[in-house]
Amino acid sequence: MNAIEIHDLHKGFEGFFLKNISFSVPQGTVMGFVGENGAGKSTTIKCMLNLLKKEYGEILLFGKDHVEHELSIKNDIGVVFDDLHVPETLNATQLDKIMSKVFQTWDSGYYFERLAQFKVPKRKKIKELSRGMRMKLSIALALAHHPKLLILDEPTSGLDPIIRDEILDLFLAFMQDETHSILFSSHITSDLEKIADYITLIHNGEILLSESKDALLYEYGIFKGNSEEVNDLPKHAILRTRPGTFGIEALVLKKEVNEAFRLERPSIEDIMLFFVKGSV
Numbered sequence: 001m002n003a004i005e006i007h008d009l010h011k012g013f014e015g016f017f018l019k020n021i022s023f024s025v026p027q028g029t030v031m032g033f034v035g036e037n038g039a040g041k042s043t044t045i046k047c048m049l050n051l052l053k054k055e056y057g058e059i060l061l062f063g064k065d066h067v068e069h070e071l072s073i074k075n076d077i078g079v080v081f082d083d084l085h086v087p088e089t090l091n092a093t094q095l096d097k098i099m100s101k102v103f104q105t106w107d108s109g110y111y112f113e114r115l116a117q118f119k120v121p122k123r124k125k126i127k128e129l130s131r132g133m134r135m136k137l138s139i140a141l142a143l144a145h146h147p148k149l150l151i152l153d154e155p156t157s158g159l160d161p162i163i164r165d166e167i168l169d170l171f172l173a174f175m176q177d178e179t180h181s182i183l184f185s186s187h188i189t190s191d192l193e194k195i196a197d198y199i200t201l202i203h204n205g206e207i208l209l210s211e212s213k214d215a216l217l218y219e220y221g222i223f224k225g226n227s228e229e230v231n232d233l234p235k236h237a238i239l240r241t242r243p244g245t246f247g248i249e250a251l252v253l254k255k256e257v258n259e260a261f262r263l264e265r266p267s268i269e270d271i272m273l274f275f276v277k278g279s280v
């Protein structure tokens with residue numbers, strides 16, 4: 001089963017359109033959702049959560065229509081945005097009381113364990129917490145009703161590498177249950193390299209690719225050379241080219257290229273740059 005299935009989603013603002021957005025997140029997997037600023041990641045996520053009304057298309061969460069079954073679906077989802085959107089004068093203990101009324105499955109024990117693990121003070125007002133602490137609190141809030149799906153919109157942005165690592169470990173622990181799934185929107189491609197099973201790249205409101213991370217990292221290669229050398233590559237093997245430091249760089253399908261060509265392994269960031277900035 002797919003935890004998330006999006007077919008042909010359209011949503012427009014003045015000067016920006018999400019067009020034909022289609023991708024799926026199989027249950028038990030982590031989807032990295034990557035794209036530059038303003039590419040449409042948050043808009044897609046807000047449409048999924050029905051915080052923005054879609055214009056057209058189908059969104060299924062756990063196989064059910066996301067609007068028709070909104071209430072039951074939301075019990076099984078934990079959401080983290082890039083900041084904590086709750087009244088700033090509350091503290092973590094007061095939030096526990098509120099959330100226990102919102103979710104029948106709210107687990108105060110688990111919530112306070114996470115706060116202790118993350119050293120988030122229980123009685124300090126939210127406006128007095130550092131950005132890292134607010135994000136950790138946000139993640140504890142998203143997890144403590146034991147959701148099956150986490151929807152994370154830039155949960156690690158602006159955090160230092162040590163806190164990011166702790167947070168990624170928490171997500172990896174969440175994924176120990178095979179029925180759990182994560183949609184993880186991020187600019188930080190190294191985080192996605194660590195945690196994602198699949199990568200979906202969105203650019204200017206359109207999906208440019210949605211593939212398994214291993215396929216991307218092992219089936220693609222980068223060839224660096226001058227224009228004559230790049231011309232010697234089989235045309236059908238070249239996905240994108242872009243100017244390099246000493247000539248041209250080509251993103252190629254490894255299996256279509258003779259072993260005589262020395263290829264480098266791409267990172268997710270390389271692949272993103274080739275697809276967004278390279279030429280076909």
Ligand SMILES: Nc1ncnc2c1ncn2[C@@H]1O[C@H](COP(=O)(O)OP(=O)(O)OP(=O)(O)O)[C@@H](O)[C@H]1O
Nearest residue numbers: 013014015016035036037038039040041042043044
């Ligand atoms: N409520 C809105 N009204 C009008 N335009 C909007 C609204 N929300 C988003 N947009 C526009 O839609 C485009 C996509 O924004 P979105 O926030 O989805 O991008 P993003 O990929 O999440 O970017 P970032 O990584 O910077 O968060 C932007 O041009 C933005 O200005």
